[in-house]
Amino acid sequence: MLEVDRVRVSYGAAAAIVDVSLTIGDRELVCVVGPNGAGKTTLINALAGLHRIDSGALRLDGRDVSRLAPHRYCDHGIAIVPEGRRLFTGMTVRENLELGAYRRAARAKRARSLERVCALFPVLAERLEARAGALSGGQQQMVAIGRALMAEPRLLLLDEPSLGLAPLIVTALFETIRTIAASGVTMLLVEQNVALALEVASRAYVLEEGRIAAQGAPAELRRRPEIRRAYLGLTEEAR
Amino acid sequence: MPSLALLAQSLASGIFIGALYGLLGLGLSLAWGLLGQINLAHFALALLGAYLTYQLGTAGLDPLATLAIVLPAFFVFGAALHWLFARFAVSAFNSLLVTFGLTVIIEAAIQWIWSADFRRLESHYADIRYRVGTLYIPLPELLTLALAVALSLALWAALRYTDFGKALRASAEDASMAQAFGVNAKALALLLSGISAALAGVAGLCIALSYTLAPSQIYAWVGVVFAVVMLGGLGSALGPLIAGIVIGVSEALTMAFTAPSWAPLVSFSLLIALLLLRPEKI
């Protein structure tokens, strides 16, 4: 469904990702892991139109979207749960969710989408009129995910959704991610919690210093010593 | 002790001048709060609108009908101004400098076209007054109040309830995130900047109906309207009107009960009090 082809993105003169290629199949859940500053956010933001790519192509079902105006990306069914959530904190939860369904194709189904999001996150149903900035971290993350789901995405981009959440909430979050994946949404997940990410993903890429350093199925990656050491906190002997 | 009639009279005049402050502050506040653009030229634009109303009205057009010409022209001007600001990535502070320059240019143009002499629009509106109790209320002032209330309410409702308004507020907080969800933030900004300039045109009409015009009038309201905008809350549509009326009435009461020279102190005392008590609001 998505084909990232030799993409390069830079901030000023400094290249953040170089020659990155990856593919995501229909209904697949692919994760990207890597150390801090590897360029994961840069990659995911470029896919959402938040950042222009210098070269390469972003093909959705064969069509290059990388030349589109930023507000046109979502027309192709791309929605993002960005790093740090980036809610519209001065607006209510309801308004944040409604804004998720701003694009024309999603607007018509807004009422039904809102019901679905409220069913997925029952706490939000009670806090619809609260200011988004007044919610707890976990609830804000739900709003960020809900906002993206309101866009009726075909491709959902999640950037470190578990960051800063209590362990119990992280478990619930990954349950939700599984639920969303099961409903047929294709997903790209960037995650610090590599062990958890490898559990839900069907394939994974390792990004290091702006380049793809490794890729493969989770089971295969888990066997590689360098990945066990760097990302799973395991020694080589451990099994 | 001033009479009850004097009290009523100063309350009324405070409300009416406050409505004008609110109307002048409305466009300024929206552009500042939602676009990060401090448009000092808003005042010059309002006075230019007043002169245009004067010119067209003197030529025989009904003053209200002049809006049909002034509003579209100002809308385009405001949109073009924002396009330039966006094109050259002008910061909020620099926008203050640039629009100060623009103010000087507009002032010079007004002087060149209409000279520094006083100008007064003779219209039949000025002769109509309504009697309310012991008060006589001139139609122009009533019209100013009606326009200020109607426009503030309409914009408040639009910002709060429409997709356009929500998209604008979202863009003001995080434009690229709003874009990721399909908001054409650049187009909305042009639209809002155009609306803001058109509001200066409406204020201009009200000024032309009630006041004698002189180029230096541009600076007459700058201080008090900035106080109104800050008291009302940046980006708020109802705030300027409410703050305008609060300041207008306080000024009028100060004038009635003490000396007229104390009046200008009122708005800034209120502003300083707010800065001290609730600095997070500014």
Ligand SMILES: Nc1ncnc2c1ncn2[C@@H]1O[C@H](COP(=O)(O)OP(=O)(O)OP(=O)(O)O)[C@@H](O)[C@H]1O
């Ligand atoms: N706005 C920016 N301006 C300049 N450089 C940036 C900017 N954002 C990121 N970078 C740089 O680009 C590189 C990649 O950053 P990015 O945020 O994409 O990494 P990341 O993998 O998401 O890291 P983290 O795990 O900390 O979220 C880093 O070297 C970073 O310093």
Ligand SMILES: [Mg+2]
């Ligand atoms: Mg990141």
